[in-house]
Amino acid sequence: MTLTQLKAFLAALECGSFTAAAVELATTQASVSELVARLERELGVRLFTRGGRRLAPTEAAVALRGHAEQAVSAIDNGVETMRALHALEGGTCTFGVLRNAAYYDLSDLVQRFHERHPRVKVRLVGINSALVARSIAAGEIEAGLLVLPVDEDGLRITPLFRDEVLYATARPDGPAEPVSIGQVCDAKLVLYDAYAGSQDPTRRQLLERARLEGRVIDPAIEVENVETALGLVASGAADTVVSRTIAESASFPAGIRVVPFAEPLYDTIALAQREGAYLSPAARRLAELAERMLRARIAVHPGRTAIE
Template sequence: MTLAQLRAFLAAYELGTFTAAARKLETSQASISELISRLEHELKLSLFIRGGRRLLPTTAAVELQVHALQSVTSFDNGVEALKSMSSLQGGVCTFGVLRYGAHYDLADLVQRFHRRYPKVKVRLVGLNSLAVAESVASGEIEAGLIVLPVAEAGLQVRPLFRDEVFYVSATRSPSRGPVTIEELTESKLVLYDAFAGWHDPTRRQLLERARLKGLKIDPAIEVEHVDTALGLVATGAADTFVPQAIVNGPGFPKNVHAVPFAEPLYDTIALIQREGAYLSPATRKMAQMAARTLLAKVTPEQTLWRTGMP
């Protein structure tokens, strides 16, 4: 049984003649007759009583019509859904962004995307890189932006650029020079991304450096948001570390100083998706817009993506 046979049957059932069905389907009367004859042969049932001015549907035809219409309509709806996705006139975009994406000019990413593609539904997740990586690996979202490293297997990773991380303090003078790992472990710290904890990629890098020296990092305060941490730093309550994008941002406290680490520390920003997974046209376009926004903000020396947009 084929869709062509079902379409011919439905047209003949609706219009009452093979000739009218042929005009509707833009084919010949003989072709319609042949398609329906093959369908009757397969079903081993007659569908129409022939001979009069109009075709008379049999009981079998009345029973088949409902199911044939459902099958053809379902297939046509599926094709239209795929066409909508391909032309960005529909579909769904699922994408993960950095928790502090606003500092990378990503605050209006959804608004810009929606203005350009108003018929595409958007689900944007803004979490710690650990959670974004887990969501992509599980298939909950299609793609996302993260800070490396992450431990999730089965991910296709495309590094975009790296952003230097600075130690920031309202009480430590920059004249003392770069911050060593020894000094960091002795400092009173407020750390953000409390939920991710030591799974956070930036924290993991510093934790490994401390372990190699036989040292321990023990924060005095942990909060969830970087802006909360910076507010505490501005009061002199504790120190923290943030990427250069935040240091250079308009909201960075004026009384807080940024100092590099003695062994330079970097956040590597990357696009991820599941290995071998197909990105929907909408999510692919969102990823391209996000990558272009990020790369427009950094210097050529910071850029790691050299071969064009993903």
């Protein structure tokens, strides 16, 4: 069995005929037909039913497809890795980051990366972690930083650190002691990441805690950005929840006070990539740089908990 045979098989499967596959591979119809015939003899099965205007794949062809794609991809990726072993010479890297990346000192991630690898184009996608996870699993984003929990099917997750979630209020009669989930359920809330809604990782934790007590959390206001939510909290319109990192940032409104949860609640920051997928040299370097930056930040902020 050869790589050329597998490529001919996949092209025929995709194109539906040996003639179209030959055009795709810049070769002849006879060559493609012979390569597939050799592969069939090697495996002892029929891969296509000949006849008619279009090849009909057999059950064996359907079963072989995934393995053939993996084998061809592994070789192609290996060649690309060798080319980029000593230098990142070009291409585009798409990397997912936390929506609130600026609070984690990741705003200059691209600048640092680009200073080292100026020929690589970078696309940073800053959306809710639930959507980052979905995009990584679908192959739309190579890798990214996200908040757990997310649906992890098809993902390889590397937890980095935990950041405590706090309750934020500016109301004179707002809580001054650690809050219970019951108090959160009873409060008038403004929650951000409106598009992700109940799929937002922090909100998922809150909803699960409420469910276990037979309660629900129904925010009075939903907005997209944490800054908008904090503006409403500062005006006394509603309360919200924020990570300790946001609460301790220089831009956090002075009139808002924060209290912990009676049962401590944490966001877990993690690095994610698609399970079994090849990570390009650029994405790998960007992920390594992002991890180093985050771990360096945690080292000087003992209130966070690193995960080894």
